[in-house]
Amino acid sequence: MSKIELKVNGRSHTVEVEPSTPLLYILRNDLGLRGPRFGCGLGQCGACKVIINGTATFSCITPVSSVKGEITTLEGLSSNGRLDPVQQAWIEEQAPQCGFCQNGQIMTAKALLDKNPHPSDAQIREAMNGTLCRCMSYFRVQSAIRRAIQTMAETSPAAGKKVVA
């Protein structure tokens, strides 16, 4: 057991666990977060994804001791009580069916759009391809991403200007 410090959604936590423990179980069982969920434990489906240093990361195969940098979970996307434009687009497109995978869909999309605010359809498919959905909500998820791109472009200070990644 070791003491490990984590910064999650802007708050600092210290947990005492086996260093090899996958981050997922710490987030869920010690910090009480529900966004990241167990889907496969193999880094194949994306249900567990969190954003670390701008990258959507499989928390189910990330040892807690290896985490360097601040962690953002689904719960941390909203600010000042306002949903992230990606989440808002998800509601407007009514993207989920059962919704169990949507943490992975949203976190992967968020990381993509943070890096590249204007991805092409091909880039969206490529970036999202490792994030699975068993209800097959993919089509709506892709529509929601396109909607989020549009809203973000309309509301950003640089609206109208093409952002070059």
Added chain:
Amino acid sequence: MRLSQGIPKQIEDALIMHRRGFLKSAGLLAVSLGMFGATAVEEADAQGGGVGGPYHDPDFHQVDSWIVIHENNTATFYVGKTDPGQGTGTCFRQLMSDELDIGFDKTTCIMGSTDITVDQVGSGGSTAIERDSWPMRRVAAEARRVLLEMGSERLGAPVNQLAVSDAVITVKGDDSKRVTYGELIAGKKFNVTLTGNNIYSVTGKAKTKSNPELKYAGQSIQRDDIPGKVDGSLIWAVDVKLPGMVHARNVKPPFACAKLTGIDESSVKSLPGFIKVVSKGNYVAVVCEREEQAIRAARQLKTTWEKPSASPFPASEELFNYMRNATPVAMPTSASTHGGAGESEPTPGSRPGVEGDAELRNRSSKPAAADSGIHVPPSRPPAAGNPAMRAPVSGPMVVGNPDAAFAGAEKIIEAEYQIPFQGHTAFAGAHALADPSNGQMTVYTNDMKSYSMRRGVAAFLGMPHDSVRVIWMMGPQGFGRSAAEDAAFEAAWIAREIGRPVRMQWMREEETAWDTKGPAFLVKMRGALGSDGSLVAYDFHARSCDYNHVGYNEPDTVLIAQLMGSRRAKQAVGSAAMPSDMYAIPNRKMVGEVVSLPSVWETPLRTGNLRDPNGPQPTFAAESFIDEVAAAAKTDPLEFRLKMIKAGTHDDGGFRRARSIAVLKAAAEKYGWDSRPSPNPTSKGDIFTGRGVAYAFRGQTVVAQIAEVEVNRQTGHVWAKRLVCAHDCGFVVNPESLRHTVECATLHGLSRALREEVRFDTEKVTSRDWFSYQTLRHADIPERIDIVLVNGDPNPDRPDLPPYGAGEASLKPMLAAIGNAIYDATGVRIRRIPFRDDRVLAALKAASA
């Protein structure tokens, strides 16, 4: 008063909050329980129940069991359904708000928890709106009637002088005379007893509204469960945590039918958090304080197993040879049969006498005679093209004189189709939490059938019915008899063994390998073309590998029971369903047989209901075959179908024939279908392009689908570039929500067409994760999908147009639509699902060799 005794407050809040509805202030995380936090339907207290049970069944004959109206003039609906993610919960609110005359935003809906909601089975068979919304509507209408009577007394005006809107009753012409529902009834009970033999027929005196009178039903109101799923606030079944809770993980047999010969507990005893190895028969699990500890201990536990003397099944590559040569199972006269999600459930309520479509199902579920070798599926009357085929018959179903017709045929077409085992492979491993506090058992689960789970767990543990309750919460999917049931029984058994709340979750490889499977099918077909190019005779011979099909929450077939040695005396026969079509074919012979694998107990190749059970498989065969016949007749495949449907003279109360014609035409119009025979190989570089159509119905819901595919001749890769689904399920409660469900079921069909196949060697399933069991991914998604909601009723405005089921039908024809499109594009007919790259490439090469 509490919603339900002994549930943690945050869970109770979750049950209320997440069904409360979409906030108007979309985008704000304003979640306040103020409006609904005072929910109160605590019947347990009144009936002598309490924290520690007993947990009585809410009485469905009481209005109070269904509807509670609060002081602030809001209402909570309690329904015995579960919503696995298709928006039915929102639809119930729409319909009940309409009947009660209360604003949709002032209502919430609580679902599927055995001690607080009436037993409407949960989900299954696409019955939510078609069948089970009716008692909800009648009860809400009755509550409105009673409130109006109370209002009449309060306001001193006869009921016919009253108006009601948004839960406020006024005297017509004098708005100052008003009283709210809350003022009339909050804090009190309706104490109104309903009539009806069972929950399907329960009713009051009031009449339900006609379709034009409905205000919320028919509108695309946003689903009330989605905000919590998007902002992370929803509490799922996986999220429940209780004081003293521990974690369990299974140690599955390494191969089918294995006998446990030893457990070396010392291999895990010193691990941190280790509590116990629990085992009985061939069932083994490890319990630890923390989740990751349980995962590690289950992996590390040393166990020894003995292999069975004979292989429990052939390898997947040999399956169809095996099925071809196997002797079909004889159908016992009193067999337990299963064939449609939901239909194998006993009717809730005490007396028989089910209405409408359900009655039809019940009647047709009687097994065929012992010598027939045929099983007519319970839920789907086969081959409605001729009324003689609607009823179960003994022996092969024969219409006309097929033998003579084949003998005199201009041309005979023969083909054999193969559909492998396909899995639920739920997105998260099966899971449940069981709490044995106070000598009772509370199970938190996402299983769609909470009520049968309650009965099953009670029977399995030998506990009184009233000591067990099941709390339904959201989870991944709900496509039939999933492993969620197995996990719940396991959690409950271990919880009782160790006396602490136990959370069980299956790992990925367990879920993928050991969940229940949709049965494999081998279908032989023969058709005779007449001199005029019409199909004059048709021979359909299906074999399904479906023996010992497990039912819902059966205490003697659930996996832990099997592993502990339980063997049901009369095994469920399963079924080999017939295709659903309206084609007028004068001479027909149809046979459905079931074959068994060598071993059917303690094996991962166990079959159970998977979304539209036994629908996609025969439909793939039948609708591919119709295409083959159309090609042989050099006729456009869509016109060929339409001609055969139009040639029929029979229809039914649901106008299925007229609606079949309408959906085929609607799909063709949306797609821009040009009439020509298939195939029409056209290629640009390495890419062939083609289109295919298929059609089917499920119950009264009619679907026509058109797929446009691109086939890469170098790689064999198939991409469905465009899909059209025309869908008629009668009256539509929530068009947008329906479109989404239809779209996702269509893509589920695409996934089964292109990717899904359970693979196994002769002792174990080798599909164990998302690479070895592939499903559709983002890159596979069509660039365009059109969902066309059709109302093909000859009188589309009739006020009593009923709603039909919609959760499953659009999965059904998709497999054939893709196969037909591949044929159209390449001229190569592939009769084996799924159309994996390697299989398609091999077929293309074989054809050009």
